[in-house]
Amino acid sequence: MKLYKELADWWPLLSPHTEYEEEAGLYLDIIRRHHPNVQSAVEFGSGGGSNAFYLKRAFGMTLTDLSPDMLRVSKALNPDCRHLEGDMRTIDAGADFDLVFIHDAITYFIDKQDLLAVMQNAKRHLNETGILLVMTDQFTETFQPATNHGGADGGGRGMRYLEWTFDSDPDDHMTETEYLYILRDRDGTITREHDSARSGLFPMPEWEALLQEAGFEAVFERVDYSTEPGTYYAIVARQHA
Ligand SMILES: C[S@@+](CC[C@H](N)C(=O)[O-])C[C@H]1O[C@@H](n2cnc3c(N)ncnc32)[C@H](O)[C@@H]1O
Structure with missing residues (x-):
């Protein structure tokens, strides 16, 4: 998309980071409930770094994205975070994270094999007790035009x-x-x-099956935003014992 390349410089006006405070707080509640002691996190597809701007107050964050232009926007907002360029299916940002966080960026995959590759790569980034939090925009069961x-x-x-x-x-x-x-x-x-x-646009059982194949046990948690109409679920995935 042009928005993540030649128009990236306009991102803070299209989607100001202040609009992410509520959602970042909701994600933090979920994270704390499932892993009260997250110290280190990596985000795949961190874009302009708006959620990270709030989440980094709770734990250290490494921010990764395919687009060097979006990484530049994020570096201006989050100069205190480590930034890395790469595709979330293949990037190697380390292997000892307590949390892999993937926000809306994962919604762009239209092929199940790509989703599986992302999940397998997330697993490679986690330590033994680490968890994966995916906040995709839509499921077949909840989608509304x-x-x-x-x-x-x-x-x-x-x-x-x-x-x-x-x-x-x-x-x-x-x-x-x-x-x-x-x-x-x-x-x-x-x-x-x-x-x-x-x-x-995949049904929840499809996400669950892919996560299972990648070595995770998934639960779906309803997320209610005060300003966003629609029905949203976070996927929290723990690794198989
Ligand atoms: C809407 S932005 C993400 C917003 C971000 N989660 C936040 O809190 O500010 C979507 C990002 O996904 C990135 N992206 C798309 N496909 C990707 C991929 N395969 N690997 C890594 N990043 C990807 C884009 O470059 C873009 O920066």
Whole structure:
């Protein structure tokens, strides 16, 4: 997506980190309930580092992402965190973490074999008692088409976006999202951009089976955001004994 490459510099206006405080708090509650003593965590697909900005107050975080442009945005917000570039299916950020955290970035996989590769790689990063927390955006059981808009002003610039997510073919295990962006630069220049993304749509038992194959036991925990309509579940995965 352009948003994670040439438009990455606009990310803080599309999705300001202050909008993540509530969700990061909800994830921290879940983490603490399942592993009260997390000291070290790695995030796969950490993007602009907005959840990390809050989570890092509780434990040390290594932040990893495919996009060097998004890593640059995150480094500005989280200069105290270690950053690494790489694909979450193959990256090697170390092997002794208490927690692997994967937020919405995993939703982009539309092939089950890719999901399995991510889960197997997460396992390689964990110590014996470590856990995996996955916060994917959607499951077959919960998906609803949606239209969102937002954006913010800052540093003399402004950005607004319209986002439309739909499922054209209920049999193909994926959804499509179309984005329109309006960018107002410091000199007043207005630019309009367009982006498209495809996201995986799998039933919960499919996630459970893949995690089982990767060596995990999964539970699903309902997450209720005060500002986000819809039904969301976190997947918490413990390693098999
Ligand atoms: C919406 S952002 C993540 C936001 C982040 N979780 C936060 O709290 O700010 C999605 C990120 O996923 C990254 N991404 C997409 N596919 C990836 C992959 N295969 N491996 C690693 N990162 C990936 C993109 O580069 C992008 O930065």
